[in-house]
Amino acid sequence: MxxxxxxxxxxVGDRVRERRLALKLTQAELGKRAGLHRTFVGSVERGERNVxxxxxxxxxxxxxxxxxxxxxxxxxxA
Amino acid sequence: MxxxxxxxxxxVGDRVRERRLALKLTQAELGKRAGLHRTFVGSVERGERNVxxxxxxxxxxxxxxxxxxxxxxxxxxA
DNA sequence: GTGTAGACTACGGTCGACA
DNA sequence: TTGTCGACCGTAGTCTACA
Numbered sequence: 001m002x003x004x005x006x007x008x009x010x011x012v013g014d015r016v017r018e019r020r021l022a023l024k025l026t027q028a029e030l031g032k033r034a035g036l037h038r039t040f041v042g043s044v045e046r047g048e049r050n051v052x053x054x055x056x057x058x059x060x061x062x063x064x065x066x067x068x069x070x071x072x073x074x075x076x077x078a
Numbered sequence: 079m080x081x082x083x084x085x086x087x088x089x090v091g092d093r094v095r096e097r098r099l100a101l102k103l104t105q106a107e108l109g110k111r112a113g114l115h116r117t118f119v120g121s122v123e124r125g126e127r128n129v130x131x132x133x134x135x136x137x138x139x140x141x142x143x144x145x146x147x148x149x150x151x152x153x154x155x156a
Numbered sequence: 157g158t159g160t161a162g163a164c165t166a167c168g169g170t171c172g173a174c175a
Numbered sequence: 176t177t178g179t180c181g182a183c184c185g186t187a188g189t190c191t192a193c194a
Contacts, residue, residue, distance in 0.1 A: 005132055012131065026176060037170050042177065050130045052168065052187075053090065053149075054083055068146035071131075104157060115189050120158065130168075130187065 001050075010047030012056075015070045017045045019063040034058040079128075088125030090134075093148045095123045097141040112136040 020030050031041040035058055043049050044059070051059075053067075060067040098108050109119040113136055121127050122137070129137075131145075138145040 001132075005135075008135060009131065028176080039171080039178085040169055042179095043169095046178085049168075050132045050187095052128045052130045053087065053134065054079075054128050055169075056131065057083075057086060066150070068149040071146040071149070072144070106157075117159085117190080118188055120160095121188095124159085127187070128168095133188080 005050075006047060009050060011073070012051065012070055013045040013047040013049075015072075015074065016041075016059055016063065018074070019065060019070075020045075023063065025062075030059070030062055033062045083128075084125060087128060089151070090129065090148055091123040091125040091127075093150075093152065094119075094137055094141065096152070097143060097148075098123075101141065103140075108137070108140055111140045 020027070025033075027041045027045070028038045030036075031038040034041070034055075036055060040049070040055075041059075044051055056070060057067045060070055063070075098105070103111075105119045105123070106116045108114075109116040112119070112133075114133060118127070119137075122129055134148060135145045138148055141148075
């Protein structure tokens with residue numbers, strides 16, 4: 001778990017947070033709808049978690065984006 | 079871990095296998111270069127594993143594709 | 157070259173409480 | 176509303192061995 005890895009996970013966390021705020025959800029709401037715990041959602045957004053694919057997919061569904069989008073750099077023109 | 083989940087993971091496994099064969103690597107070679115065990119790579123390709131993001135990224139690097147591409151449906155025109 | 161099986165360790169993910 | 180801490184449990188991921 002080097003710096004590079006952390007940056008990658010932090011990027012994913014940032015995508016999640018952006019989408020969550022855009023939908024005006026709390027971490028607890030997102031967690032509830034995704035079937036994941038509130039504290040877990042928070043730690044993902046902070047880039048502290050090496051999320052597994054199925055959990056990423058659960059989040060992506062609630063956020064209404066394809067799972068792959070949570071792994072890609074944000075479009076500068078967005 | 080319902081059928082839908084399995085299909086999703088199987089899809090990821092298929093992308094990995096396609097890329098690996100395209101690069102003419104064995105599972106053992108891919109595992110070695112990615113820093114993952116041979117038997118683990120095999121189980122991922124069979125869709126049996128809920129891979130974590132950092133492991134997906136390790137595989138993507140050796141396969142020379144962005145991690146997100148391993149989560150997307152194959153382009154029919156590819 | 158790949159699949160399977162078992163045993164093992166590390167960490168993904170849950171949960172309750174308090175700031 | 177979010178972050179943090181600690182205890183807990185299931186599984187991601189390693190490794191050896193055999194078909």
